[in-house]
Amino acid sequence: MNAPRIDYEAVFRAMPSVVALFTADLVYADVNEAFLRSMGRTRGQVLGRSLSDAFPDNPDDPSVTGMRDLEASLRWVTATGERDAMAFLRYDVERSDRPGVWQERYWSAVNVPVLGPDSQVELLLHAEEDITELIRIRRGEDPATAVGAELYTRAQELQQVNQRLREAHVRQRRVALMLQEAMLPDRECARQHGAAVRYRPAAGPLNVCGDWYDLLDLRDGRTVVAVGDVVGQGLEAAGVMGQLRSALSAASLIATGPAQALEALGLYARTVDGAESTTALLCVIDPARRTITYSSAGHLPAALLQPDGTVDFLDRATDPPLGARPEHSPRPQAETAYPTGATLVLYTDGLVERRREDIDAGLARLAGSLTRHQGAHPERLADALLADLTPPARDTDDIALVVLPL
Missing domain, CATH: 3.30.450.20 (PAS domain)
Structure with a gap:
């Protein structure tokens, strides 16, 4: 009928x-x-x-x-x-x-x-x-x-x-918002890499959350890109976000890899009120070897958009969020190769998660959007992802997004 x-x-x-x-x-x-x-x-x-x-x-x-x-x-x-x-x-x-x-x-x-x-x-x-x-x-x-x-x-x-x-x-x-914007990194590094970065706050008056992104260069020519998400809302979450982002940036400069950097961040998070259950994802890109080394503390996997439009999710090194384990233990780390013309996309859960919906549905939407817009300039791709994936009533969570051409 x-x-x-x-x-x-x-x-x-x-x-x-x-x-x-x-x-x-x-x-x-x-x-x-x-x-x-x-x-x-x-x-x-x-x-x-x-x-x-x-x-x-x-x-x-x-x-x-x-x-x-x-x-x-x-x-x-x-x-x-x-x-x-x-x-x-x-x-x-x-x-x-x-x-x-x-x-x-x-x-x-x-x-x-x-x-x-x-x-x-x-x-x-x-x-x-x-x-x-x-x-x-x-x-x-x-x-x-x-x-x-x-x-x-x-x-x-x-x-x-x-x-x-x-x-x-x-x-x-x-x-x-002013506090969070002040603590997010300068966009000059993103522009130098041809990357597009976005931060969109939640709609509600108290829903400014603890999402962050970071992008920095190491002395040996590698590039570090990270995203994270602090549990909570408002000024407290924004303050915790600033502390954790700065700590992870410092750890990335001296750690042997992303897993060790997240281990150091996890130990530091135990001393910061409100940092429990924070998620973070850290990727180290080596342009000489054309590899991405990554580790995740409970965060959603990065998406690697291939030149042919296929999408791979980097999900082979996922561990619980910061402070979730009662005892410290080493975190996993994985490495994947990438071809010329690939694009790495990091994001926070506000982009893909929906209430009463399995997360696989949100990841499938992300992959579909990436495939449809394969070949687009990073700035246009970032805008297209937000337009395709942001829910009509986005009022509960922030969105942080990094689109990095490789």
Whole structure:
């Protein structure tokens, strides 16, 4: 039986709740019929206008800040990519047939991000219910009036608390991003090798995590490339990431190979709070011998894209994450040859892992994308991988990516 064709535009217009779509600049892109009836407006009076222009706060009552609160919520959703269920709020609506006459109105609203193909916020879905009658129950006559007034007062207090929390979350995210960007390596080394590097933070305000990449040259002409992922989120994870990345870089300069460097990092991680269960992958590329020597501490395998489009995963030297064993033991190490024209790709789990899905499915998607884009310039290949593999609602994990031509 064929599935029915669903006219989502008709569904949107028929929804009984008040629903509006905003652009990321808070301009009305569309509204449903319930919105127009509730607000007493025509489509021409709303579409293409900004929120503050179409529905300003009542100038005669400065204490009513509901529209400004709504604008703040929408901007927060745009910045973070997270939904925001607002407490009760009051914003009055000016009568279109009687300019200067305002109707006292109370609402319960939720704002939800709509992501575009690049996983960025493209639209904002705003839905609200008119609860005016619940708040204004026969004012001055019904005992329930006092309850309604108390509810509104508490809701206003909660709304202020929520606003402060949103502002604090946004500030923490900005600080964590600045910290993480400052601790990631300079891209000059990547440019010298013709490599493409990417770091994309998670969408949520507190989801800046501990993903990192590194690329450095050894004195004997070999190149070290690494990625890692600290468990946890926010400033603490970013701080731990900086310590571990620096320690692994230092160990790589003096170790005999990637396994020994990860052993040293594992011992160091035991002294750093929050470093437990960190994963890391270290590859040493020898252009003279045309070999890649690698070792993994619980990290997903690097992908080697061959000139003919086939993909090999470097998975013969995988060990538990840092600090997972109660006692120290040597880590495994493997070596593989590579031909001219191959490409090495290192990444963190945000690129391939999905909830309730086996990791093999994510690795198969990665291999398929690499094969489709074989021969592309590293910068274009990195962008293509992110476009192909980043989930539509990427809001739980960072992505670090290195694409290195060999």
